[in-house]
Amino acid sequence: MQIEHIGVVKCQQRFRYEAPRQGSIAPANEALIVLKDDKSFTEALNGLSEFEYIWVIYEFHLNQTWHPLVRPPSDDVGKLGVFATRSPHRPNRIGMSCVRLAEITKITLRIEKHDLLDGTPVLDIKPYIPYADSFPNASAGWVDRREEIEYKLSIDCLAARQMEWVKENAGWDLKNFLLIQLRTEPDNGVRKRIKHIKENSYVISYRTWRIEYQIDFEDCLVNILCVSTGYESSAFNFVSDDVFNDKEIHKLFVKKYPFN
Amino acid sequence: MQIEHIGVVKCQQRFRYEAPRQGSIAPANEALIVLKDDKSFTEALNGLSEFEYIWVIYEFHLNQTWHPLVRPPSDDVGKLGVFATRSPHRPNRIGMSCVRLAEITKITLRIEKHDLLDGTPVLDIKPYIPYADSFPNASAGWVDRREEIEYKLSIDCLAARQMEWVKENAGWDLKNFLLIQLRTEPDNGVRKRIKHIKENSYVISYRTWRIEYQIDFEDCLVNILCVSTGYESSAFNFVSDDVFNDKEIHKLFVKKYPFN
Structure with missing residues (x-):
């Protein structure tokens, strides 16, 4: 299956160590998504600005290889199957992040609370729909067991x-x-x-x-x-x-x- | 960017008209995801069974073309930009659904509350992590305005x-x-x-x-x-x-x- 990028992320974070582990913990983090300059993409954004959150589907462009087992960024967890993590080292380099949509200007989306890196190729944008996407009480294996102290x-x-x-x-x-x-x-x-x-x-x-x-x-x-x-x-x-x-x-x- | 399928969905629903609009409204709906018979995929599932919900990233395999404007399955909404909808007619045929994970047996995942079609090629599986994925109060434009009567x-x-x-x-x-x-x-x-x-x-x-x-x-x-x-x-x-x-x-x- 051949996939074409529809745009690119522009932001301050260029290297993996600079990005937050998840966008939701980085409220002040801003970025732009600049879509390709194509009339049809302007139309395709019609109605999106009314949504508070959006899904960004993107390519983990810094990764070329994958391993079945990875070590998540958390002590005491050990190695886990890559499908049980959100690690970028996956068989298909597809990432998805829910980010806050601040503003749309023509083909540029300003987003907040993101974990994306500068230069990330964007593959798709979808609205965040709470009744389909939100399960606040879902149990989450090792993520739930992680004891995290916030400074x-x-x-x-x-x-x-x-x-x-x-x-x-x-x-x-x-x-x-x-x-x-x-x-x-x-x-x-x-x-x-x-x-x-x-x-x-x-x-x-x-x-x-x-x-x-x-x-x-x-x-x-x-x-x-x-x-x-x-x-x-x-x-x-x-x-x-x-x-x-x-x-x-x-x-x-x-x-x-x-x-x- | 070249993408390879990692598995396929097996279920009763073969045609688009048979699928629910979203998996979350179809609690009794079951399916299997059968991964390719590859030792590394068995390992890659390690730890996933502890998660209650998973994301299935897949190909909208019945669609070949896309249009910037689409008509969502709802009266009174009119045409909307495809990025403001979850329509399968997208520039990149990538779908994502949050489904309930019932059981994993070797390389077969039994899932519930899904909206997938039989034969859908699966591209990735990720754990559902509430703190990153759940925003129950996010406003959702036309979806919020839709008045839906449940029978x-x-x-x-x-x-x-x-x-x-x-x-x-x-x-x-x-x-x-x-x-x-x-x-x-x-x-x-x-x-x-x-x-x-x-x-x-x-x-x-x-x-x-x-x-x-x-x-x-x-x-x-x-x-x-x-x-x-x-x-x-x-x-x-x-x-x-x-x-x-x-x-x-x-x-x-x-x-x-x-x-x-």
């Missing part, structure tokens, strides 16, 4: 200003990234780029940026302390060697917030 | 015995068919094979079988009166002309329940 985020004044600066000048929404990544297991570095620097203190990486935080395990609180550059100061001497094309913005950041 | 079924003693006979001898579950088809708009023949014979009296066809019923519109009740054969008595003289290969069973039925 709250508190952001220090300095960190808040720095993140605001990064958003305005570099375009990255670090706060949204932290809300997603540090919500559960903020000290578990298996699927996140986390470094334990001293007792209760950690640094998480987002591309070339570093964010320092402390964990209060007793009160389930993550305290965001400050943002820093991932570059060594010496790196700025070799501006030609700028693979991520962002040394200029980091130099400006360091000028405003010098290396501690 | 109850009452089955006369004769009809009950006849349907039991047909189930045992011909293998067709007429009761399940009627529960699905006469639940709403029992007098609307647009998508059902219904004939209005006299005031409040109707006949609905299921393959070569006919079922007579009366509608009490005031109390929203459908009264099933009797089952009859779709063959004229003369048709039994030409047994060689037996395209549906069921004249023998109809002859036995008529012997037990003579033409009225």
Whole structure:
């Protein structure tokens, strides 16, 4: 069966480690779905804007292989059959996510609460119909047994200003990234780029940026302390060697917030 | 993107008019999903049996073309964009249904409350996870505005015995068919094979079988009166002309329940 993409996802999250485990736990997460510029797709969206949630059917484009058994992102579960999980490593690379529909403008859909990655090819869009799709009390095997502690985020004044600066000048929404990544297991570095620097203190990486935080395990609180550059100061001497094309913005950041 | 089927649906419903509009309104509807006989698929099902509901991703195999605008199975709605509906006539023929998982035996899944057709190629199976999939209060545009009256079924003693006979001898579950088809708009023949014979009296066809019923519109009740054969008595003289290969069973039925 041959499948053609009807559009593509545009958002900040480019790598798997940046995406939330499910869209429903990432309320601030926004994306665009841009359909192919085809008159019939404009028509095919007719009436959809009245729906609050939609299903996005898409291709897990970063996966080429699959295995019958996978390890879900949860301790104590062990290996499970891939059909008992929502893992992207499936015989057919088809994903489906229920996301909040914010707005439709011609062939562009603005969505919220999503877990999609930038560049994801979209295969279909369907309305979310509660009487067909919603079974809130359905039992869910290992997912039900998972004991998940949810951490709250508190952001220090300095960190808040720095993140605001990064958003305005570099375009990255670090706060949204932290809300997603540090919500559960903020000290578990298996699927996140986390470094334990001293007792209760950690640094998480987002591309070339570093964010320092402390964990209060007793009160389930993550305290965001400050943002820093991932570059060594010496790196700025070799501006030609700028693979991520962002040394200029980091130099400006360091000028405003010098290396501690 | 190339997609391979991982299995196929086996059930009584072969044609579109036989399927319920959504699986959730057809509690008695059973089917089997038989996966390809492959060791890795047995493993891939590991842990799934603990889930109460599953998503079946499948191919709408009876559809080859699509149109941007479609008319949903509901009066007063008019034409809608195909992305605002669950119509099978989509740019990519991908369907998804949430069904109840009853039992898994090796590579065979017994499911309930489904809206699938016999022979449907299955592309993927995913667990239903309430926190990611369930939004019971999501608003749903035209689906919310649809005023739907639900009819109850009452089955006369004769009809009950006849349907039991047909189930045992011909293998067709007429009761399940009627529960699905006469639940709403029992007098609307647009998508059902219904004939209005006299005031409040109707006949609905299921393959070569006919079922007579009366509608009490005031109390929203459908009264099933009797089952009859779709063959004229003369048709039994030409047994060689037996395209549906069921004249023998109809002859036995008529012997037990003579033409009225």
